[in-house]
Amino acid sequence: MVSTPIGNLEDMTLRALRVLSQVDLVAAEDTRHTGLLLQRYEVHNQLTSYHDHNKEKKTPKLISFLKSGRSIAMVSDAGTPGISDPAFYLVRAAVREGIEVVPVPGPSAFLAALVGSGLPTARFVFEGYLPQKQPKRLKKLESLKEEERTIIFYESRHRLKQVVEDILVTFGDRPMVLARELTKKFEEIFRSKTSEILTHISSKSVRGEVVILVAGKPKK
Helix, strand or coil: CECECCCCHHHCCHHHHHHHHHCCEEEECCHHHHHHHHHHCCCCCCEEECCCCCHHHHHHHHHHHHHCCCCEEEECCCECCCCCCCHHHHHHHHHHCCCCCCCECCCCHHHHHHHHHCCCCCCEEEEEECCCCHHHHHHHHHHHCCCCCEEEEEECCCCHHHHHHHHHHHHCCCEEEEEECCCCCCCEEEEEEHHHHHHHHHCCCCCCCEEEEECCCCCC
16 A cells, blocks of 8 residues: 655655565556656556446456465555545455555645644544535534534535535534645645635635545534
8 A cells, every 4th residue: 555645746755666666566546647657756567457436346356466476556646545545445355365455654635734734633533525415415514513523524626615615504613724735836725714714715716636624513
């Protein structure tokens, strides 16, 4: 399980480069994207795709490959594999088969956002992506309304305004942080109340993937 940069190519670790060079196969969500990344570091290795649309069919094949004594490096499009991506399915299958799983730590968007947010970091909960359809999304948010820990979500820029509106309606006007384009040239970490963030994103075009962090429910 090899972590790769979330934007800044200087964040690739020496260990990750060594592992990617030495394994028998690199499994990636998008082989074109990962191919360019490996080319940038002059790493030459065989690539295979592993994503949400082929994971059911591909998992047994990769497990068979591993059981033959060969090795695979699993990478996501960016950051740490297994966080809100299909790598979890391969890891679960490998564990069930008694195959060793080795994490090669590195960049993670939600952790980078958390430590730079100014919100409490001692206790937090990561919820990944909220449901796309609003009724299910509101139901999910309602289930988190009493949560006292810092709450973290990933979100697409296309749904951002609607999601922030739903958070405001469900949680009230809590402290919120939006982190986008992390580690890149136009990195932005915007800290304010939820209502002010809603005004902020309503008046400008938000680019890139976004991490949303919301303060937990205040203790009485």
